[in-house]
Amino acid sequence: xxxxxxxxxxxxxxxxxxxxxRCDPISGHDNLYWYRRVMGKEIKFxxxxxxxSKQDESGMPNNRFLAERxxxxxxxxxxxxxxxxxxxxxxxxxxxxxxxxxQYFGPGTRLLVL
Amino acid sequence: xxxxxxxxxxxxxxxxxxxxxxxxxxxxxxxxxxxxKKYPAEGPTFLISISSIKDKNEDGRFTVFLNKSAKxxxxxxxxxxxxxxxxxxCAASYTGANSKLTFGKGITLSVRx
Numbered sequence: 001x002x003x004x005x006x007x008x009x010x011x012x013x014x015x016x017x018x019x020x021x022r023c024d025p026i027s028g029h030d031n032l033y034w035y036r037r038v039m040g041k042e043i044k045f046x047x048x049x050x051x052x053s054k055q056d057e058s059g060m061p062n063n064r065f066l067a068e069r070x071x072x073x074x075x076x077x078x079x080x081x082x083x084x085x086x087x088x089x090x091x092x093x094x095x096x097x098x099x100x101x102x103q104y105f106g107p108g109t110r111l112l113v114l
Numbered sequence: 115x116x117x118x119x120x121x122x123x124x125x126x127x128x129x130x131x132x133x134x135x136x137x138x139x140x141x142x143x144x145x146x147x148x149x150x151k152k153y154p155a156e157g158p159t160f161l162i163s164i165s166s167i168k169d170k171n172e173d174g175r176f177t178v179f180l181n182k183s184a185k186x187x188x189x190x191x192x193x194x195x196x197x198x199x200x201x202x203x204c205a206a207s208y209t210g211a212n213s214k215l216t217f218g219k220g221i222t223l224s225v226r227x
Contacts, residue, residue, distance in 0.1 A: 004157070031213065042116065043158070043203060043217040056214055091157055098213045100146055100165075105157030 002026070004106035006092050012112045018080040021109045025074070025094030031055075032075050033095075033103060034067060038088040046090075049075060050098060061086075082113045117141045118206050120218035128226050133191040135221050137204030140185065144206040148215070149178060149189050152201045161202075162189070194225045 005024045013019050025032045034046040046065070047057040051072035060067070064083070069075040079086055089110050093103040119138045127133045135149075145166040150158035164171040164178045164187070171178050177190045191198055204218040 033213070033215075035215075035217075040219070042118070042219045043205075043215075045214045045216070048213060059214070093157075095213070100163075100207075101213070102160045102163075103213070103215065105150075105159070107155065107157045 004092055004094050004104055006090075006106040006109050008109060009107065010110045010112075012114065013082055014114050015084055016081045018078065019082055019111060021077045021079075021090050021092075021111070023075045023077070023092030023106060025092070026096075026104055029094035029096050029104075030072070031095045031098055031101070031103075032069060033093040034075070034077055035091040035093065035105075036088050037091065037108075038085075043091065046077075055098070079111075082111075084113050087111055087113045115140075116218070117144075118204055118216050118218040120204055120221050122221055123219070124222040124224070126224045126226060127194050129196055130193045133189075133194045133198065133223055133225070135189040135191075135202050135204075135223065137187050137189075137218055138185055139187075139206055141206070141208070141216070142185070143208040144216075145209055146207050147178070147180060147187050148205045148207075149176075150203040150205060150217075151198075152203060152220070158203055191223075194223075196225045196227050199223055199225050 032049040037043045045059040048055045049069045089108040093105045095101040148163040149161040201220040205215040
């Protein structure tokens with residue numbers, strides 16, 4: 001069974017540009033999460049989808065971030081326009097159910113904003 | 115404000131000895147705790163968890179202890195192996211948090227052969 005995949009693995013962009021990150025969860029997992037780790041700090045929750053619906057988006061930093069999960073399969077996270085402080089590793093995770101289910105993480109997308 | 119704290123950034127132990135990784139939390143609503151392990155360029159991998167109704171959970175070489183009154187948990191690895199060298203994240207959630215995990219900063223464990 002394929003794990004959570006994320007694309008791209010790395011992205012270097014200039015301040016003010018737009019970047020779109022993609023996450024493909026494990027097949028059949030209704031729950032999809034986005035997290036971010038800024039260098040040297042904790043991994044922080046961004047948002048949680050159940051199928052195509054946003055269950056919790058309390059961690060989204062501001063309105064420059066837009067997450068979608070059309071059709072309840074893969075998800076995209078768009079940053080527009082990117083700022084220097086958006087640099088970090090963006091992780092996606094999925095689980096079959098909500099609650100106390102193990103979240104399976106992807107390898108992350110390393111974003112550097114110059 | 116950090117609700118999950120891993121105050122020691124790194125730990126080095128000899129192969130075969132015990133590794134003890136500590137974690138403290140401040141939010142008394144947390145009732146479920148997890149440890150994740152992360153290798154470079156990979157995502158975190160689930161290791162072990164514990165519910166607040168227990169004070170100990172064991173899985174092979176890994177044991178997690180929970181002290182609710184002290185708001186403290188620890189991960190014991192016995193015996194430690196070089197392949198255990200990684201970053202270990204403590205995470206917590208609570209009923210009603212919609213599965214949201216709150217992580218600590220992580221501890222880098224190095225196991226010397």
